[in-house]
Amino acid sequence: MFRPKSILAAVAILFLALPAAAKTIHVAAGPNAQERLQGALIEAAPGDIVEIGAGRFDLTDGLSLDVDRVTVRGAGPGKTVLSFKGQLGAGEGLLVTSDDVVLRGFAVEDSRGDGIKSKGADRIVYKDIRVEWTGGPKATNGAYGVYPVESQWVLVDGVTVIGASDAGIYVGQSAHIVVRNSTAQGNVAGIEIENCAFADVYDNLATHNTGGILVFDLPNLPVRGGGHINVYNNRVIDNDTANFAPPGNIVASVRKGTGVLIMANSDVSVTGNTLSGHATSNIMIISYRQPFTDAGYNPYPRRITVSGNTHGKAGFAPQLPGGDQLAGAFGGSIPPILWDGTGGPELELRVSDTVPVLSMNLALGAETETAQPALVKLEGPALARMPGVKLPESMEAAAQ
């Protein structure tokens, strides 16, 4: 008796039983790059490698990957260049929406929106990636360079981002994050960790941005209550670029010459960093200062420890109301660490660096013009040493 349905089922099972060896799909530079590269990213099966050859790929639309366990590998961030100068559609250069993806060894240039975004992409690895807007700092550059969001386990290692009009390396609404060995240069914010829990940010260079390293917690987002962030052994140097973020964005309020900025958040440790060349401040600790309606949101920085940092020149041209007089009053430069002075000892703030701290003595939400600056000692309890983020071995192996 002929029963097509059961034969079909049997055939389907046989197909499934065939060994599905991981394969490498090669994509070379040349004409029709958009369709060939996007086609490879769609046809890749879990475990496959999409190998992008050396050369320049002129793309007309955003690329996207939605297959788990795929490695996208180029010949190096100086050799394999995905150029989005002629981009006509999509909000980013490359979008990743699948888990266990490894991106390594290529560059994304001049995307119209964000560079590389990964959303809901758990255990993603960004390794030896460059994202750059090649025309220098401009408000018309895309917002974020690398942009993992709503993800569990994120590794950004050996990444360079230049020219983002918001944040170069931006990790948002995620947990268990490592950002290391990376360079953020000429962005508004160099590295920004926003509404995230458990992040280690170390051995990075943030230079010539408006602000070097930002740790934020913002209201009215699906994920908030960020904290447990370790910022250590970074070089945060000469963040001296005028703010070129489009107004309306939170980073548009970052003052030129900011080294490390902690806003709201809890359990943040800033230790062993080298900070220098910041006209406003090497380290700022502030509350969220705008009105908000989110009842569950805590606008204060809590349990922040600053210790063992090396301070170079700072506070010599503070971008604050009355900044010149203030600097004059302190003999030319204000202290290199600033606190907005909002809240009291219950915040458990601690600064043990051997430099003075200036409090602005501002009430919550008060205008900066109402500041009554004065020196302050922040001697809250020392934060217990945080264990650090231990990534799954598969991620560390992929970054070797």
Place this chain on the structure above:
Amino acid sequence: MKSLAAALLLLFAALVAKPATGVNDAAITADGFASHLSDYGFFTDLKARTPAARVMPYTLNTPLFSDYAEKHRFIYMPAGRKARYQDDAVLDFPIGTALIKTFGYQQQGRFRPLETRLLLRRASGWVAIPYVWNAEGTDADLKRAGMRIPVRFTDPSGEVRQISYAVPNQNQCKDCHARAGAITPIGPRARQLNDGHQLEALVSTGMLDRVPADAPRLARWDDATAPLDDRARAYLEINCAHCHNPQGAASNSGLYLDWRQSHPGFLKRPVAAGRGSGDREFDVVPGSADASILIFRMESTDPGIAMPELGRATVHKEGVGMLRQWIDGMPRQ
């Protein structure tokens, strides 16, 4: 092993081969994707796009704006199967359902199809795939990686437009159609289909189990007799809410735009808008369309700014005009 695979492939091809007449159910439900639109048998005459039996045309009260493209929608369900009515969510369609949507423009007085997008309901869930029509309009080929097609057309106001029309790639289909990672249709909900006739017709042909007398009904965005607030919310729901919902592609923005939001984006600051903010402070400023980021992004065609992010190379003058009127008419807060 290789030749076995080849043999199996042939066998597979033979099994899903097009039957002489009617819709090819196996092509809808089997793994993989047929190479041509004709393989499915949705149309008895593809060039004239005459639907086969059980392939029913339908319309939505307020459709997604897609660069002024004309869209022809059809729904197919296998014989003996019917959809289950749901008040709020998309109708619960049976395995084997196909949603067929052809996009095109009037050219020299005739409809020229550009692409047909399929949503196929398989045992494993929905899949979404695009097919691009040949120049003769006789068939359409599978185009998983999408493509761009230069198009010239006249918009409803008489303006001649020349655009690079984007056929989405398969991932982009999912960008809009994913809810919590799984692909789902967007349009065919009771409130979108309910025009006083369509749901009843589906019931009488046996394709829908029931329709309550008080089924919800979404306003038509261009119905000047409907309350402006209803029209605006209907427009935001179909054009924005597929991403701007807690389980959609824009979940991280915290901006939700489904029709039930009481104050969609009112005085909400942007999160990751970048230059999409257009130097404005809030997503929607009641009383001031000019100060609202939502309007700025809908009036832009720059890929780093434009919303929706996909499938919009032109500004929908009429749609944005209606939203401007809606925002400007709200009391200032």
